[in-house]
Amino acid sequence: MTKVIPLDWKNDELILVDQRYLPHDISYVHVKTIEDAHEAIKVMVVRGAPLIGFTALYGMALWLRLQKDVTAPSIDKAVTYLESARPTAVNLSYEAKRAKDLILSSMQESKSLQETYDALVDFANEQMVKLGNDNLSMAKTAAKNLSELYGERPLRVLTLCNTGFLACGPMGTALGVISHLNSLNRIDKVFAFETRPYLQGSRLTAFELCQEKVPHQIVVEGAMSHILRTQNIDAIFIGADRIVANGDTANKVGSSTLAIVAKHYNVPFFVVAPVSSFDLSLSSGEEIEVEMRDPKEILCLKDQRIAPNESDAFNPSFDITSGLHISGIICENGLISPVTQVNVTKVAHS
Structure with missing residues (x-):
């Protein structure tokens, strides 16, 4: 292919x-x-x-x-x-x-x-x-961190939305980490959330995983808690659309819920993004403008209305994950952990 x-x-x-x-x-x-x-x-x-x-x-x-x-x-x-x-x-x-x-x-x-x-x-x-080289550096940082946590055994990881070459051009960010781990024979299985309503997980992430012959299963976001409770997930990797000074992160809607559930089950939750995704002019996630998408993305499927004509939809494209729920942020300058304003600023400017 x-x-x-x-x-x-x-x-x-x-x-x-x-x-x-x-x-x-x-x-x-x-x-x-x-x-x-x-x-x-x-x-x-x-x-x-x-x-x-x-x-x-x-x-x-x-x-x-x-x-x-x-x-x-x-x-x-x-x-x-x-x-x-x-x-x-x-x-x-x-x-x-x-x-x-x-x-x-x-x-x-x-x-x-x-x-x-x-x-x-x-x-x-x-x-x-440069982005391709930076993303490879991020992937190597993640692999090293996972080796310290788990040794060299194959891992079961989870991701949301699409953060691979389709999102970056060269090598991906969060999915780039998974791709790199797969090249080292360190992936047992990837669980990819379908990512409603645009289905970036089932359409795009699964497409990339198939191209790279990475073992995977697509799952619905509603199964977050069940998967983390039963499937022995070693780590979660997501990307970021904006990371602010205190580590709060805007990413695909569902990310915040996933981080909260991951913390409940004590599963490491990592954000992988280049420094170009950092916005240190904002002090917290409360200041991030969250894009609202067309309600039709929820109300219709392939232009066919599936909800009652009288129904409306609330369709935020992103949510804000608190830095308090993030185990680490990985950028080309290294690993930010714990996620604090001092550490974010220090590593972003290094």
């Missing part, structure tokens, strides 16, 4: 796998303008915090390519426009603002728009490579 490339830059356009139709239909969306990038992020053609960030980087390059004149206010307008696509994942804002800084720096150096465009594309390509 040929590995799917979720994001590819070719001939001045961004080619994205349309993740809404995986696993049974592999189709592509060609992004040629900033409007295309905004739409791809908003409707979840592309998803996963790191990949959303890269789409923003390349989206800013596509915007720049079509400009005849660039000013600071016009750059700000482009950044704000991209940021409006989805509010919770900090990587979107982080990468759009890095593009802004590069463009402004080039303007100060009197570089041409073409030179600036080429530099921005090169920068985005370099960051993709």
